[in-house]
Amino acid sequence: MNIQVFTFNALQENTYLLWDETKACIIIDAGCYDKEEQMELTSFIESNQLKPKLLLNTHSHIDHVLGNYFLKSKYNIPLKIYKGDESTLMAVKTYAPMYGMPLYQEQLPDGYIAAGESICEGNIVLEILFVPGHAPGHIAFYHKASNSCIVGDVLFAGSVGRADLPGGNMGQLITSIKEVLYPLGDDTIIFPGHGPKTIIGREKNFNPFLRD
């Protein structure tokens, strides 16, 4: 599996493109906001002859959903989210202007994905892990073949997601990290929603939020 990260919008959010040798492509947490960011993403897709098939979200905070409307319209592909995070998505339009993002256009999901389920597109298989605490319906996408996990705003290099937004809970967040992510193994590569990638073992040993 190939993976490319783009850092988009004022909140410096990581958008991930995944594709395989068939060129089937999945877009996770589309955060592109303005024309320039939309162009950066679509030019990459076109120059690599990728075939977008699916839009996914780890969770639906504004910085992770800004590009969904544009990409769904452009490529006519479905958006799938975890049902438990729908209220997070519905709330975005109420606070987008306050965040200085008046261009936000709401894109409702076309379908839902459940924890424990696997998503297959081309030869890419992603397992869905339920990791609440930062957002109530937060999920992570685990790609077993490359031992990598796209975790949204659950775990960062040297930090963890904030828990003071609606539906957030710090105890639950730490439990999600220790009980759902740690068992993936110390060598598992973590692709977070903000900042650089890391591995589980490094966070287990050095992340100040995960000390017992």
Ligand SMILES: [Zn+2]
């Ligand atoms: Zn978030």
